[in-house]
Structures are given as C-alpha cells and as structure tokens.
Amino acid sequence: MTSLRIAWFSELAAPGAASVSAYCSRMLLPKLAQQHSIEVFSESADGRGVDGIPQYHYLNAYRRHRENPFDIFFYQLEDSKSSRFIRAHIGLMPGVTWFHDFFFHDLGPEACHTSPWETTIRQFHDPSIPFADRSVAPHQLWPRGYREASLSPVTLFSSAWARNEFSTMVSNRIESFDGGHLAEVLSIPVEEFRKPKRGASGLWRIASASLAGIEGRSHKLLPALKQLKVPWQLTWMVNESERGTALDVAREFGLEDRIELISPRTCESWERIVQASDLALHLHTSPFGHLTPYVQISLATGTPTAVSYAAQGEDFPADVVFHVEPGLHESTQLRAICEGVIEGHSHHRYGQRGRDHIRTSANVDTVAARLSEILVEAAPRVREVMKRWAIVQRHAEVELLREVRALVDLDTIPGISPYEHTIANALSELAGALFLPPS
Amino acid sequence: MARILVLGCKVPFTHGGQEVLVSTLVRQLRDRGYEADTIELPFNPLPKHNLVAQAAMWRSLDLENFCGQKIDLVIATKFPSYYARHPRKSVWLVHQLRSIYDLYGGQFSDIGDDPRDEAMRRILSDGDTRVLSECCYRSAISRNVADRLRAFNGLSADVIYPPLPLGDRYRNAPTEPYILSVGRICRIKRLDLMINALALTPGLTLKVVGVADEPDALQYFNNEIKKHDLSARVEFLGRVSEEALIDLYARALGVFYAPFNEDYGYVTLEAMASGKPVITATDSGGTLEFVRDGENGFVVEPSAAALAAACNVIAADREVASRLGRAGRSYIESSGMLKAGWDSVIAGLTSPLTMPQSRCVRE
Numbered sequence: 001m002t003s004l005r006i007a008w009f010s011e012l013a014a015p016g017a018a019s020v021s022a023y024c025s026r027m028l029l030p031k032l033a034q035q036h037s038i039e040v041f042s043e044s045a046d047g048r049g050v051d052g053i054p055q056y057h058y059l060n061a062y063r064r065h066r067e068n069p070f071d072i073f074f075y076q077l078e079d080s081k082s083s084r085f086i087r088a089h090i091g092l093m094p095g096v097t098w099f100h101d102f103f104f105h106d107l108g109p110e111a112c113h114t115s116p117w118e119t120t121i122r123q124f125h126d127p128s129i130p131f132a133d134r135s136v137a138p139h140q141l142w143p144r145g146y147r148e149a150s151l152s153p154v155t156l157f158s159s160a161w162a163r164n165e166f167s168t169m170v171s172n173r174i175e176s177f178d179g180g181h182l183a184e185v186l187s188i189p190v191e192e193f194r195k196p197k198r199g200a201s202g203l204w205r206i207a208s209a210s211l212a213g214i215e216g217r218s219h220k221l222l223p224a225l226k227q228l229k230v231p232w233q234l235t236w237m238v239n240e241s242e243r244g245t246a247l248d249v250a251r252e253f254g255l256e257d258r259i260e261l262i263s264p265r266t267c268e269s270w271e272r273i274v275q276a277s278d279l280a281l282h283l284h285t286s287p288f289g290h291l292t293p294y295v296q297i298s299l300a301t302g303t304p305t306a307v308s309y310a311a312q313g314e315d316f317p318a319d320v321v322f323h324v325e326p327g328l329h330e331s332t333q334l335r336a337i338c339e340g341v342i343e344g345h346s347h348h349r350y351g352q353r354g355r356d357h358i359r360t361s362a363n364v365d366t367v368a369a370r371l372s373e374i375l376v377e378a379a380p381r382v383r384e385v386m387k388r389w390a391i392v393q394r395h396a397e398v399e400l401l402r403e404v405r406a407l408v409d410l411d412t413i414p415g416i417s418p419y420e421h422t423i424a425n426a427l428s429e430l431a432g433a434l435f436l437p438p439s
Numbered sequence: 440m441a442r443i444l445v446l447g448c449k450v451p452f453t454h455g456g457q458e459v460l461v462s463t464l465v466r467q468l469r470d471r472g473y474e475a476d477t478i479e480l481p482f483n484p485l486p487k488h489n490l491v492a493q494a495a496m497w498r499s500l501d502l503e504n505f506c507g508q509k510i511d512l513v514i515a516t517k518f519p520s521y522y523a524r525h526p527r528k529s530v531w532l533v534h535q536l537r538s539i540y541d542l543y544g545g546q547f548s549d550i551g552d553d554p555r556d557e558a559m560r561r562i563l564s565d566g567d568t569r570v571l572s573e574c575c576y577r578s579a580i581s582r583n584v585a586d587r588l589r590a591f592n593g594l595s596a597d598v599i600y601p602p603l604p605l606g607d608r609y610r611n612a613p614t615e616p617y618i619l620s621v622g623r624i625c626r627i628k629r630l631d632l633m634i635n636a637l638a639l640t641p642g643l644t645l646k647v648v649g650v651a652d653e654p655d656a657l658q659y660f661n662n663e664i665k666k667h668d669l670s671a672r673v674e675f676l677g678r679v680s681e682e683a684l685i686d687l688y689a690r691a692l693g694v695f696y697a698p699f700n701e702d703y704g705y706v707t708l709e710a711m712a713s714g715k716p717v718i719t720a721t722d723s724g725g726t727l728e729f730v731r732d733g734e735n736g737f738v739v740e741p742s743a744a745a746l747a748a749a750c751n752v753i754a755a756d757r758e759v760a761s762r763l764g765r766a767g768r769s770y771i772e773s774s775g776m777l778k779a780g781w782d783s784v785i786a787g788l789t790s791p792l793t794m795p796q797s798r799c800v801r802e
Contacts, residue, residue, distance in 0.1 A: 091552025110546045112551075397555075403555070404489065404492045423496055430565075
C-alpha cells in the first residue's frame with residue numbers, strides 16, 4: 001500500500017461555522033491518515049485541527065516542505081471567504097485541487113487580482129521567458145476558478161455539473177503544466193444518519209436550507225405552503241446576514257408564525273433540523289455554491305428531498321430527489337410534492353432511495369478510498385511538476401537577488417566599497433549560497 | 440553604567456507609535472542611569488524587493504564598538520532593526536514585515552504570487568526566524584505581536600505592554616459632542632469607516648489627529664467626506680502638541696480606534712487613561728486585549744452601521760459614556776500602564792546585561 005506525504009490545505013472551521021472543506025476534512029482525514037502522512041495547513045494555527053494530525057499556518061508550508069518534502073499539495077476550494085487563503089497559496093505551489101464550487105463570488109484575495117500566473121506557467125515551460133510584473137488589470141476574467149484550475153495539474157469536482165462547466169468552458173483555454181488535465185468527480189462524503197422516530201405532534205414539518213434571496217425561491221415556496229390543508233411548520237436555515245430578508249419575506253406572505261429561522265447555516269444544525277423533518281427543501285437557482293453538503297445530509301437521513309433542477313442541483317438523479325423546475329409552475333410543483341409526501345404516496349420511497357444513493361456514492365469509506373487512489377495515481381505526475389516548479393522558484397530567487405544587487409550598487413557611494421562588500425556578504429548570508437557577490 | 444543602543448527604523452516625515460516607543464524608551468533608560476542612544480536607519484517600503492537589501496544593511500552594521508567604546512546591549516524594535524548583530528541583543532518587537540505575514544494576500548499587502556515576491560517572502564521569513572533566534576531576550580509589545588511570532592516563526596516572546604508615553608498626565612474633562620480619532624492617516628487605520636459612520640450619527644462631529652503617510656489617502660478620505668456632505672463635521676487637525684492631545688482626549692465623547700489587526704495601539708490606552716470609551720472593531724487585533732464590549736468601550740463589526748450604532752449609544756446617554764470611561768481609567772490605574780510600568784519593561788529588556796555570555800550567543 002503506497003503511503004504519501006500530503007500537505008492538506010483546508011479551512012478547519014470551529015463546529016458551528018459553515019464550511020464544506022472543514023466538513024470534508026473532518027470526515028476524510030481520520031480515514032486517510034491511516035494510510036498517509038498528513039499535515040494540515042490552514043489560516044490559523046490555533047490547534048483547531050483534527051485529532052492527532054499536525055496543523056500549521058499555511059505560510060509555513062514551504063518550510064515544512066523544505067524540511068521533509070511533500071508528495072502532494074492538496075487543496076479544497078469553495079465559494080467562501082474561508083477559501084481565500086487557499087486561492088492565494090495555489091499560486092505558490094501547484095497541487096491537486098478539489099473544487100467544491102467552481103464559481104466564486106469574488107476574484108479571491110488581493111494577491112490573486114493582478115497575479116502574473118499566466119506568465120509564470122509559461123516560464124515553467126520556457127525559462128527564457130522573463131518574469132512578469134503584476135499587471136494593473138485583474139487576470140481572473142471570470143468568476144470561475146480559471147486561475148486556480150490552471151495552476152492545478154489535477155482537478156477534482158464535488159459536482160458533475162461543475163466538472164462539465166470546467167470541461168466545456170475552461171479546460172480548453174488553460175495552458176497547463178503538462179499539456180492536459182485530469183478532472184474527476186469526487187462526491188462529498190456523508191455519514192449515514194439514523195432518523196429518529198418522531199412523536200405524533202400532528203404538525204407536518206418542512207426543512208429548508210435555501211438562501212433567503214431570490215435564488216432561494218422563497219417567493220415560489222411560501223405561496224405553495226400557504227395552500228396546504230394540514231398544519232405545517234417550516235424550519236428555515238439561513239445565513240446570519242440573511243435573517244432580516246427572510247423575516248421580511250415571511251411577513252410579506254403573513255407566515256411569520258409558521259416559520260422558524262435558524263442561523264447560521266452549519267452542517268451540524270442541518271443534521272439536527274432535517275432529522276426532525278418530513279421533507280427537505282434545497283431550492284437554489286444560482287451557479288454559486290451553498291447547496292452542498294446539505295443536500296447530501298438530507299439524503300443520508302432518509303428524508304424525502306426536493307432540489308431545484310439548476311446548476312449543481314442537476315447532479316442528483318430524478319429517482320432520488322424531487323426535481324423542482326424553476327419557473328412559472330414552480331409553486332404548483334412544490335405544492336404537489338408536499339401533498340404527495342403528506343399523503344404518503346410513492347414519495348416516501350424517495351427517502352429510502354436517497355439513503356441508498358448516499359450509501360453507494362458518498363459513503364465516507366468509499367470516498368476516502370477513492371481519494372486515496374486518485375492521489376496515489378496522481379503523485380508521480382504532481383511530483384514531476386513540483387520538481388520543475390522548484391526550478392522556476394530558483395530562477396525567481398536569482399532574479400530577485402540580481403534586482404536587489406542592482407539596488408545596492410545604486411545606493412552605495414563610490415569609494416566606500418568595504419561597506420558595499422559587507423552588505424553583499426549580509427545578502428549572501430540571508431539568501432544562502434544563491435547570492436554571489438560581484439567578482 | 441552600561442551603554443545601550445535602541446534600534447529603530449524611521450520612515451522620513453512620518454510619526455507613529457514606534458517613534459514614540461523608541462524615544463520614550465531611551466528617556467526611561469537614561470532616567471535609570473544607563474548611557475542610552477538611538478540608532479535609526481531610514482526605512483523605505485518601496486520598491487518592495489529592496490526590503491531584502493534593507494535587512495542586509497542592518498545585518499552589515501557593526502554595533503559592538505564605537506570610537507573605542509564598547510556597546511553592552513542593543514535593543515531592537517521593528518523590522519528590520521532586529522537584523523543587527525550584537526552578542527547581547529534584546530528585542531522589544533513592535534512588528535515584523537506584516538505584508539509577508541498576517542497581511543499576506545489581503546488588501547494591505549503588495550506581496551503576491553509572483554515567484555520573485557515568494558522568493559523575498561521566504562528569504563525574509565527565514566531571516567526573521569534566524570536573527571530573532573539570536574536574541575538573548577525576546578519580548579513583544581502585545582499578545583497579538585507575540586502570537587504572530589509564534590505562528591509564523593515558531594518563536595516565543597514575553598509580552599511587555601508599553602506604558603503610556605505621557606504617563607499620568609491624561610485627564611478627563613466635561614465632554615463635548617465629538618468623536619476623536621488619533622493616528623497616522625492611512626488605509627489600514629480605516630478612518631473611512633468612521634467617516635461613513637458619521638453620516639449615521641447626527642449631532643456628532645469627528646476630530647482627526649495625525650497626518651497622512653500614504654499617497655492619496657487624504658484625498659480618498661476627503662472624497663468620502665464630500666460624498667456624505669460631512670465637510671462641516673470633520674476636522675483634520677494634523678499633528679498636535681502633547682498638551683493639545685491630552686485636552687482633545689479629555690473633552691471627547693468617545694475615541695474611535697479600529698485599525699485592521701493593530702499591533703498594540705497606544706490610542707486605546709490613552710483614551711482609557713482619559714476616561715473615554717473606545718470604539719473598536721472585532722478584527723482590530725491588539726486593541727482587543729484591552730477593550731471589553733459594554734465594559735469599557737464597544738467592540739463592533741467593522742462596518743459603518745455598527746460603529747454608528749455604538750456612537751449613537753454614547754451620544755444619547757452620557758451616563759453610559761461616563762460609566763465605560765470610568766471602567767477604562769480604572770483598568771489603566773490598576774494595570775501599571777502609567778509610569779510604574781516602566782520598571783518591569785526596563786528590567787526585561789536589560790536582562791541580557793546580567794546573563795552569562797554563553798546564554799547570550801545563540802548562533
């Protein structure tokens with residue numbers, strides 16, 4: 001069994017904070033650590049890591065790599081501020097990137113905006129190309145992960161829809177490290193939950209993880225719920241910042257007494273909410289993230305689940321979830337789904353199918369084993385890229401010190417060459433053997 | 440008595456906490472009988488790649504003897520002064536080159552993923568680890584600065600808070616309806632948040648002490664002022680005398696101080712010593728070591744709306760402002776931040792003088 005040394009880049013949010021990467025790390029790291037040697041790199045170094053796995057600040061990764069080289073740098077990216085440091089670091093060291101989202105609301109941290117990464121990749125192939133200065137205009141032309149995918153010899157996608165977006169819209173434009181990309185779909189792992197038996201409260205419970213804005217389709221959902229003939233209660237998990245909007249919408253439809261708002265959006269909250277519900281709703285018509293891993297958690301609990309048939313929602317098979325077509329008949333369709341589940345028609349079978357789907361496609365052991373296989377297969381290719389990347393970095397160091405040397409020459413008054421040589425010696429000391437004093 | 444050099448870096452035509460710290464430290468050392476003097480080299484953050492050369496310049500200095508007189512101890516303060524060599528080197532770390540550490544990747548750093556930037560980051564980060572390891576005694580001006588040193592360089596440091604530069608001269612006086620902002624005028628101090636908040640705080644004005652030390656910073660703030668039609672309510676006072684500063688603190692309703700991830704922030708302590716509530720932000724770093732939300736000030740989200748809400752609370756109820764201010768003053772009095780605090784500072788920083796040489800040389 002091949003064992004790799006892996007630099008695992010992920011936000012490790014404290015319990016209670018929403019992060020797909022943190023969720024996946026919590027699920028997968030204990031399994032992967034049985035085979036591989038893993039060090040976790042995150043934006044903090046406060047020990048919020050996974051038990052027994054060392055954690056460092058991400059800016060120290062180069063030092064750990066120099067002391068004991070990694071076989072692979074592994075990144076997880078999602079459409080969240082918690083991913084920003086990873087977007088920055090991908091430009092410093094290529095690796096395997098797992099895209100939980102392929103569309104991002106922003107261009108990433110400031111360091112990415114005017115990054116000269118395209119020239120750097122060309123430099124990778126041809127050292128005679130001079131290094132570029134950072135440009136004035138942003139290089140990340142679209143909200144897609146164009147830069148990040150370009151800087152990753154191997155890309156993984158949580159969603160087949162996102163992988164297809166990458167394949168059709170981006171991959172042919174990428175000037176990659178080695179002339180081609182490995183792009184695979186890897187499901188988000190989810191534990192299987194036992195759904196507790198509910199007491200006979202007589203209240204029909206609906207759970208929604210849909211956003212409060214228009215992309216969350218509340219303007220279609222609430223009219224549908226209003227027409228239901230049974231007493232119902234909606235538990236709506238929203239971002240803290242969206243509470244006001246959600247409350248306004250509820251009031252607009254006169255349903256504020258029927259709706260319980262829960263925030264922030266976290267996996268742990270959703271597990272609890274959906275386990276106590278008769279129907280899970282994931283209405284979302286935007287290409288940006290926020291669907292996962294909540295849909296998977298709903299399916300894993302065996303709760304009948306409805307998902308908008310749009311963007312990542314298209315990934316889920318029609319015999320596993322209720323697809324909701326955004327548009328004119330959306331309210332009618334939502335009402336029919338609710339009534340079907342209430343009346344206990346075939347719709348209850350969806351719950352079982354959801355569990356089966358998760359068991360086969362998103363079981364933690366299965367996903368961990370597949371990820372391990374992918375990394376082992378990718379390791380020789382990534383190692384080769386890293387070897388050649390080290391040459392680019394060495395060129396950059398020499399180039400930097402040549403620039404510095406020129407500045408020192410300019411700053412040094414003729415006639416005091418002993419001082420100049422002392423500064424040159426100090427530079428040599430700081431930069432190791434790279435800097436050669438003038439002959 | 441021992442001869443001690445305090446090492447500082449000076450950005451010409453600017454004046455901030457570091458300059459105050461260096462001059463006050465030298466004065467306090469002299470008061471205790473040491474022969475103390477300052478060595479300052481100009482610091483120029485541009486062009487950025489020249490920072491390596493500036494570190495090398497400090498490294499190239501021979502500070503062991505001057506004119507046949509032995510220097511017994513050097514006390515370094517901020518990047519790159521701690522690159523200086525000396526067999527007995529103490530550091531009271533004000534801050535490192537933050538653009539390669541805590542500010543990396545963000546809007547306040549010009550270091551990107553250009554491989555040359557990365558080469559510089561590695562050279563200087565490794566250099567920091569090495570030259571700070573040489574120090575016989577390591578301390579930092581705040582828990583925040585010490586935590587950064589541990590996270591990025593794996594080095595520990597004692598925390599020694601700088602006592603207040605004007606000692607026990609701060610006082611309280613009947614308040615006037617203005618919010619005071621003190622400090623260099625630059626983006627990282629986020630004066631724009633307070634200017635925008637002012638649009639939501641009718642009846643209050645803003646007095647700003649300090650000068651701009653970033654190109655276009657003042658123009659940007661002036662644009663914000665014009666945008667919100669606040670010209671009559673914002674007053675830029677420039678640099679003021681010590682007496683005037685004490686008086687401005689004394690009469691303020693509250694003090695705004697919400698930089699991004701501040702190292703320490705004299706302003707926080709000066710406001711508290713003057714019996715004034717401090718309005719700061721949840722991401723303001725060192726200020727959070729002192730300001731407690733609802734106890735001696737406000738810790739709010741870094742947004743104009745949140746700052747305005749805090750200002751409106753003290754504007755509407757002066758008793759609240761007084762209560763928070765009294766709590767701040769009481770903290771300062773009990774913490775040794777007034778004159779008495781200097782004894783422990785000097786004891787720590789000069790401790791290498793009494794160490795055996797074998798403990799001091801770590802290279």
